Amino acid sequence: xxxxxxxxxxxxxxxxxxxxxxxxxxxxxxxxxxxxxxxxxxxxxxxxxxxxxxxxxxxxxxxxxxxxxxxxxxxxxxxxxxxxxxxxxxxxxxxxxxxxxxxxxxxxxxxxxxxxxxxxxxxxxxxxxxxxxxxxxxxxxxxxxxxxxxxxxxxxxxxxxxxxxxxxxxxxxxxxxxxxxxxxxxxxxxxxxxxxx
Numbered sequence: 001x002x003x004x005x006x007x008x009x010x011x012x013x014x015x016x017x018x019x020x021x022x023x024x025x026x027x028x029x030x031x032x033x034x035x036x037x038x039x040x041x042x043x044x045x046x047x048x049x050x051x052x053x054x055x056x057x058x059x060x061x062x063x064x065x066x067x068x069x070x071x072x073x074x075x076x077x078x079x080x081x082x083x084x085x086x087x088x089x090x091x092x093x094x095x096x097x098x099x100x101x102x103x104x105x106x107x108x109x110x111x112x113x114x115x116x117x118x119x120x121x122x123x124x125x126x127x128x129x130x131x132x133x134x135x136x137x138x139x140x141x142x143x144x145x146x147x148x149x150x151x152x153x154x155x156x157x158x159x160x161x162x163x164x165x166x167x168x169x170x171x172x173x174x175x176x177x178x179x180x181x182x183x184x185x186x187x188x189x190x191x192x193x194x195x196x197x
Contacts, residue, residue, distance in 0.1 A: 001025050003105040003137060004061075006094040008033050009045040010052030011152035011159045012109040015144030017056065020137070025105065028059040032093045034067030035086045036164040042066055048158040055155060061097065071165065082167060087121055091128050098134045105137045112141035112148065115163065 003025040007013040013029060020027050031049050036042040046062055053060040074089060075082040087110060098106045106129065110121045122138055129136045152159055161172055 001105060002028065002103050003107065004028050004030050004094065004098040004101070004103040004134075006030050006032065006090060006106065006108040006110070007049055008036075008109055008164065009160060010048035010050075010155075010157040011148065012112050013049065013052055014151045014155075014157075015148035016107065016109050016112055016139075016141045017058065019139060019141065019144065020107070025137075028061065028103070029053055030094055030097055031060070031062040031064075032090055032097070033164060034065075034071040034089060037068055037166045037169060039066055039068075041160065041164070044158050045160065045164075052155065052157055061101075063093075068166075075165075079167065082165070083117065084120060084124075086165065087116070087124055088128065091121075091124050095129050095132050095134055099132055103134060105135045107137045107139070109141065111139065112145070113163075114142055114145055118142065 001024060003020055005013060005016055005020065005027055007016075007029050008031075017027050017029075029049060031046060033042075033045070036045060046064060049062070050060060052058070071086065071089070074085050078085060090110070091108065094106055094108065106125075108121065108125065110116055111118060111125075118140070125136045125138070149159070
């Protein structure tokens, strides 16, 4: 069973790869992440993924085009929806690549993140793959968050401090923006929202 795992870096791929292999999948990695900024961060994440792939004998496909302009064109004036748009861009490209290269299944390391909207990503994967001939394999990879971090450290893999885009970089390092976002999340969260995070 050949599965294409969309991955944003080596560290985030560790637990999904281990889990999928335990389920009997033959895993290949796919890097397509036009959101990542700046250019040197983009290069670090590619190198991290390649290092992980080499250490773990994984076939890897890397789209090394720096498509920041495409990402920005998609999200400018839609900043409140930027994560959803970004996820869609990456998932759509992954499904297209998987179909073109005869993969039966696909999934994404986006489902490993504790900081993304997990249920939205799951829904997008289902919707985008519908009718494509490539089956989406769902698992809540967040259960392996801690073990993934420990393994990344032991393997000497680069671990980033923010999601990847120019907006998330500011949110990570700009204390004023972090405080404002935290306050907005507290005000806007309903009990149901909190349970799904």
